[in-house]
Amino acid sequence: MRETSSTPPEHVEIARPHRELLDQVLDKWSLQVLNELCERPSRFNELRRAIPAVTQKSLTATLRRLERNGIVERTVTSTRPVAVEYDITPLGKTLREPIDALLDWAHENMADIERARSRFNEEG
Amino acid sequence: MRETSSTPPEHVEIARPHRELLDQVLDKWSLQVLNELCERPSRFNELRRAIPAVTQKSLTATLRRLERNGIVERTVTSTRPVAVEYDITPLGKTLREPIDALLDWAHENMADIERARSRFNEEG
DNA sequence: CCGAATCCTTAGCGATACTG
DNA sequence: CAGTATCGCTAAGGATTCGG
Numbered sequence: 001m002r003e004t005s006s007t008p009p010e011h012v013e014i015a016r017p018h019r020e021l022l023d024q025v026l027d028k029w030s031l032q033v034l035n036e037l038c039e040r041p042s043r044f045n046e047l048r049r050a051i052p053a054v055t056q057k058s059l060t061a062t063l064r065r066l067e068r069n070g071i072v073e074r075t076v077t078s079t080r081p082v083a084v085e086y087d088i089t090p091l092g093k094t095l096r097e098p099i100d101a102l103l104d105w106a107h108e109n110m111a112d113i114e115r116a117r118s119r120f121n122e123e124g
Numbered sequence: 125m126r127e128t129s130s131t132p133p134e135h136v137e138i139a140r141p142h143r144e145l146l147d148q149v150l151d152k153w154s155l156q157v158l159n160e161l162c163e164r165p166s167r168f169n170e171l172r173r174a175i176p177a178v179t180q181k182s183l184t185a186t187l188r189r190l191e192r193n194g195i196v197e198r199t200v201t202s203t204r205p206v207a208v209e210y211d212i213t214p215l216g217k218t219l220r221e222p223i224d225a226l227l228d229w230a231h232e233n234m235a236d237i238e239r240a241r242s243r244f245n246e247e248g
Numbered sequence: 249c250c251g252a253a254t255c256c257t258t259a260g261c262g263a264t265a266c267t268g
Numbered sequence: 269c270a271g272t273a274t275c276g277c278t279a280a281g282g283a284t285t286c287g288g
Contacts, residue, residue: 013174014156018230021237026150026226032138044270050137055262060271070240081269082268091236098229101222102150106142112215113145116194168250179282184251205249206288254285260278267272 024069029054029062031099034088037072038096041087071095148193153178153186155223158212161196162220165211195219 024030032051036042042050047059054062063086066072071092077083148154156175160166166174171183178186187210190196195216201207 014159014227017234018227019152019155021230021234022150022155022226023152026146028143028147031143031146035138056271057263058261061260068241068244069237070244076270082271084270091233091240094233095229098222098225101225102146103138103142105219105222106145109215109218110141110145113193116215117192120192120194180251181283182281185281200250208250250288252285252287255283257280257282259280262275262277264275265273268270 021069024065025071025095026099027062029058030066033059033062033066034071034092034095034099037086037088037092041085044084044086047086066092145193148189149195149219150223151186151189153182154190157183157186157190158195158216158219158223161210161212161216165209168208168210171210190216 029051032054033047036047036050044059044063047063048054048056051059063072063074067074070089073087073089075085075087077085153175156178157171160171160174168183168187171187172178172180175183187196187198191198194213197211197213199209199211201209
């Protein structure tokens with residue numbers, strides 16, 4: 001493919017699998033779940049209490065997605081009643097550094113961002 | 125606030141403004157737009173061609189959102205017909221480093237991720 | 249060329265009820 | 269306790285059309 005050079009290579013675009021992966025891992029609730037599990041492994045309802053705004057359905061979906069991608073691990077102990085514990089995997093831990101970089105960025109630049117928003121609203 | 129200690133401090137959760145900011149800046153199309161504008165300023169239709177999957181509507185919305193947050197700048201030159209150029213701001217440039225860290229993470233760990241997905245699908 | 253406006257479809261989410 | 273199942277809404281997104 002691309003045997004003609006009519007379209008210049010320009011530069012690499014973001015590969016689709018990479019972007020889809022980040023969509024699955026950086027979505028609304030995943031950041032907060034990871035933030036929790038980086039501190040300590042947690043049970044399902046512990047996570048619900050720690051993230052009050054999430055519904056049971058969304059939390060389940062988020063945990064399944066993270067589990068599917070090897071970011072968190074789900075452990076069932078056959079006690080009575082059953083206990084289910086979620087923990088971050090070694091792979092998941094490697095996500096912490098880039099995510100923290102992002103959170104630091106947000107923290108450092110929030111003032112500038114809000115100034116930009118005010119300007120935009122006034123000029124609009 | 126927190127005059128009773130019935131709820132232990134545990135640790136800080138992600139502040140809502142920060143999370144909402146990241147939602148606005150890390151969404152489906154913003155990453156690709158930023159990726160383009162980090163290379164060179166671009167006209168509207170240049171961006172459309174560079175990101176074939178984006179619709180005009182979504183690209184407009186993405187650019188407005190980034191502009192509102194001070195990440196990109198929109199310049200109109202009153203030629204005939206009008207030319208509109210989008211460029212990244214200094215603030216936007218500071219986003220590149222943490223985003224690249226994320227993309228590097230995705231690149232480095234994609235193999236592990238796909239192994240985890242296969243395992244998950246087989247066990248499920 | 250750069251968009252705004254409209255219509256329409258679909259994915260996502262909350263609410264609720266039920267199971268092992 | 270830790271989910272699954274179902275329903276109804278609404279909000280995002282695509283396709284298309286129109287305008288400066």
